[in-house]
Amino acid sequence: MSLVHVIDVESGNLQSLTNAIEHLGFKVKLVKKADDFDVDKVMSLILPGVGNYGHFVDNLYIRGFEKPIKDYIASGKPIMGICVGFQTFFSTSEESSKSFGLGLIPGKLRKFDEKTKPVPEIGWNSCMASDQLFYGLDPYKRYYFVHSYAAILDEDLERKIRDDGWKIAKAKYGDEEFVAAIFKNNVFATQFHPEKSSVAGLEIIRNFLNQEHPVKSYSEQDKLLMENDYSNFGLTRRIVACLDVRANDQGDLVVTKGDQYDVREKDQGNDVRNLGKPVELAQRYYAQGADEITFLNITSFRDCPLKDTPMLEVLKRAAKTIFVPLTVGGGIKDIIDADGTKVPALEVASLYFQSGADKVSIGTDAVFAAEKFYSLGGKGDGSSPIETISKAYGAQAVVISVDPKRTYVSSPSETHNKTFKTKYPNAKGQEWCWYQCTVKGGRESRDIGVWELTKACEALGAGEVLLNCIDKDGSNSGYDLELIEHVKNAVSIPVIASSGAGNPKHFEEAFNNTQADACLGAGMFHRGEYTVNDVKKHLLQNGLKVRMDSI
Numbered sequence: 054m055s056l057v058h059v060i061d062v063e064s065g066n067l068q069s070l071t072n073a074i075e076h077l078g079f080k081v082k083l084v085k086k087a088d089d090f091d092v093d094k095v096m097s098l099i100l101p102g103v104g105n106y107g108h109f110v111d112n113l114y115i116r117g118f119e120k121p122i123k124d125y126i127a128s129g130k131p132i133m134g135i136c137v138g139f140q141t142f143f144s145t146s147e148e149s150s151k152s153f154g155l156g157l158i159p160g161k162l163r164k165f166d167e168k169t170k171p172v173p174e175i176g177w178n179s180c181m182a183s184d185q186l187f188y189g190l191d192p193y194k195r196y197y198f199v200h201s202y203a204a205i206l207d208e209d210l211e212r213k214i215r216d217d218g219w220k221i222a223k224a225k226y227g228d229e230e231f232v233a234a235i236f237k238n239n240v241f242a243t244q245f246h247p248e249k250s251s252v253a254g255l256e257i258i259r260n261f262l263n264q265e266h267p268v269k270s271y272s273e274q275d276k277l278l279m280e281n282d283y284s285n286f287g288l289t290r291r292i293v294a295c296l297d298v299r300a301n302d303q304g305d306l307v308v309t310k311g312d313q314y315d316v317r318e319k320d321q322g323n324d325v326r327n328l329g330k331p332v333e334l335a336q337r338y339y340a341q342g343a344d345e346i347t348f349l350n351i352t353s354f355r356d357c358p359l360k361d362t363p364m365l366e367v368l369k370r371a372a373k374t375i376f377v378p379l380t381v382g383g384g385i386k387d388i389i390d391a392d393g394t395k396v397p398a399l400e401v402a403s404l405y406f407q408s409g410a411d412k413v414s415i416g417t418d419a420v421f422a423a424e425k426f427y428s429l430g431g432k433g434d435g436s437s438p439i440e441t442i443s444k445a446y447g448a449q450a451v452v453i454s455v456d457p458k459r460t461y462v463s464s465p466s467e468t469h470n471k472t473f474k475t476k477y478p479n480a481k482g483q484e485w486c487w488y489q490c491t492v493k494g495g496r497e498s499r500d501i502g503v504w505e506l507t508k509a510c511e512a513l514g515a516g517e518v519l520l521n522c523i524d525k526d527g528s529n530s531g532y533d534l535e536l537i538e539h540v541k542n543a544v545s546i547p548v549i550a551s552s553g554a555g556n557p558k559h560f561e562e563a564f565n566n567t568q569a570d571a572c573l574g575a576g577m578f579h580r581g582e583y584t585v586n587d588v589k590k591h592l593l594q595n596g597l598k599v600r601m602d603s604i
């Protein structure tokens with residue numbers, strides 16, 4: 054079995070890449086120290102990276118990797134960079150102007166223009182069609198991108214790079230074109246994450262490892278269905294399957310689902326509703342085409358020693374066979390362990406990342422962090438989990454999960470939180486409302502609105518909002534569209550609409566009538582009423598582009 058070396062500077066999720074390579078039948082050896090890097094013995098090398106550019110390249114240099122990597126490249130053997138690994142091949146990045154990459158390709162990475170689209174770019178985009186594509190890159194397939202900075206080249210520089218022998222596969226996010234992948238001789242790199250791009254991404258890794266450049270052909274009808282129409286900044290409509298996980302009264306870890314957060318059966322001895330096993334259900338949704346899977350530990354408010362956290366095992370097992378992004382939430386906070394030691398939230402998150410998570414989602418502590426942000430006059434002090442995790446792993450790895458409930462008032466002057474006039478006044482005829490945030494899974498309400506909360510968390514470094522709605526949870530009555538728009542108007546980071554999905558039309562409604570960046574479903578999938586694929590087919594039939602990879 055061929056051996057693939059992967060450079061490990063402890064940045065982000067190497068576990069997913071390792072899982073993907075092993076899934077393809079290759080063996081992986083992580084190279085943690087430059088001293089262990091014997092250029093003569095390495096036959097295939099991957100340089101993966103996530104998070105902050107400066108943090109990554111500085112780390113690479115401090116650990117002495119610059120020379121062996123350059124020597125390896127000079128030897129002519131194949132190397133592949135992924136995400137920040139791709140960026141490292143360029144000269145530098147606006148993200149950290151004082152840090153320098155390997156400089157194989159001239160140019161400085163720039164931040165996407167956030168006035169015209171949500172930044173980071175999170176989702177499934179395609180490479181633009183070209184007769185110059187390589188390693189089986191397929192303009193009709195979708196790949197998972199997650200980044201704020203990109204190689205956005207001006208015409209002169211692009212020409213210079215091409216003249217220098219590089220082949221460039223471009224992608225378009227909103228109004229900006231950027232380099233999605235690049236290739237010259239033995240050097241290949243992708244801005245997207247092939248290890249998280251399901252079957253299409255695994256094919257790219259396989260082609261690289263086998264050094265093959267296949268080209269696929271499609272019928273005109275398939276092309277029409279699959280081609281990017283750039284109507285949603287270039288991204289497909291992202292469907293997230295969510296699993297609320299907890300132990301039931303027998304002590305088994307189960308996927309459950311509440312009605313307005315109450316997960317106990319109304320009859321049958323008031324047991325915790327048991328809808329299946331977490332890893333099995335996650336695998337099922339992956340096979341059905343879920344673009345992302347979220348696990349929420351919904352009893353995280355109870356203290357639990359870190360080593361006993363059941364979600365670590367769930368994640369490890371799920372990540373072995375599921376090659377789309379995995380988010381884990383619940384209990385991302387400072388923990389006091391069994392022996393009294395304090396484990397910082399960053400360490401808790403690191404364990405999840407090492408187990409296969411791509412993002413962590415923070416609920417209760419996000420509310421506390423936002424409250425502190427305002428008490429400090431609109432700034433953080435660097436200590437909240439949002440700040441520490443975002444700094445180490447990048448904003449794209451930090452989701453805030455919000456559990457708000459609608460609160461009516463007669464006039465905006467009744468609250469200091471941001472209100473709006475609703476189309477649906479309450480029984481008392483009150484027409485103004487705001488959304489009150491809660492902590493501990495809706496058990497405690499706080500005096501902060503979802504508008505204020507999400508704005509503060511974005512400023513602290515969160516990269517995405519998972520927007521639940523207690524009133525709608527488990528109702529099967531559709532998303533709260535007003536809530537989604539309210540939050541979309543507050544922040545520029547992507548927003549995942551959640552709570553209330555009961556059938557495929559609800560997804561269509563949310564995508565057509567709000568600016569939701571993704572839609573999440575739970576109960577309707579768990580009860581087997583609809584599959585993820587049913588939702589996607591419905592969206593496709595109604596003119597909304599989705600990723601349709603069969604597994």
Ligand code: 1PR
Binds near residue numbers: 383454521
């Ligand atoms: O506060 O950081 O420890 O995180 C706890 C996490 O657990 C939060 O993300 C919180 O939303 C979640 N949580 C806590 N209690 C519950 C509960 O249900 N009793 N679940 C809970 C939240 C909401 C969604 C759900 C959608 C879609 N569940 O995840 O899946 O509402 O459901 P539907 O499509 O069936 O309507 P921390």
